Amino acid sequence: QALASQRACAHPIMALAVHAFASRCLFYSCIVLVAILAAYIQPSLRRAHERLAAYPQPLSYQELTSPLADAERSVVPAGAGRTISVLASPHGTSGRTLLLVHGFKMSASTWSPVWNELRKKGHRVIAVDLPGHGESDFSKEALSLASLTADLRAVAEHFDIRNGAIVGHSLGGFVAIKYLLDNAVQAAERLPLGFVCLACTAGHWQRFIGGAGGNWHGNLLMNTGLFDLLMRSDLIAPLIMAKKLAKP
Secondary structure, three states: OHHHHHHHHHHHHHHHHHHHHHHHHHHHHHHHHHHHHHHHHHHHHHHHHHHHHHOOOOOOHHHHOOOOOOOEEEEEEOHHHOEEEEEEOOOOOOOOEEEEEOOOOOOHHHHHHHHHHHHHOOOEEEEEOOOOOOOOOOOHHHHOHHHHHHHHHHHHHHOOOOOEEEEEEOHHHHHHHHHHHHOHHHHHHHOOOEEEEEOOOOOOHHHHHHOOOOOHHHHHHHHHOHHHHHHOOOOOHHHHHHHHHOOO
């Protein structure tokens, strides 16, 4: 009986030992595989980066990051005690207003070259910081479509926009589409000049927030934090943006 008891105890111990050994082997195998892939891919990434760097850029870094002309920051009350941070210019000579809605992980200030060009043409420009972006407050509830479109409605009313148009980039374009669908009366009154959609989607919202277009690799990148990590790389981030926005 004692021998049988010892053998019975040895079985789970052996199983744990085998599992620990296998886990360690798998861990080190993954490290080696990643190292091999990095060594194989890195030269290709560098060549692609060099081609991209040699491609003539229409705007300089200084132009892309230049201050927004005549911009003043305002705070607009939103639901549940939140506030929306908005950059707005004075009225222009054209009598027209452009409401700009930025994309995912951007802010109102990323409109800099567009903003300054519109100001040169005499337009009034208003740019919103979406919830959790720029200087706007964040809450989980603020990311619902109903809340996001309510924010745009509040901004249009706060600044009394007339004879305007709405311009949305990426996520901002998607939110603008939903705003126009749900607020047709207000949009016709305040934004009669229409809508400009830049690299945006009208796809299913749940698929969109699940990742880059809802595909499995987009979900993997977004949900694991790999996308944030890659976007911090001076080598990889420009290639990702070039893939999304252009093919030089």
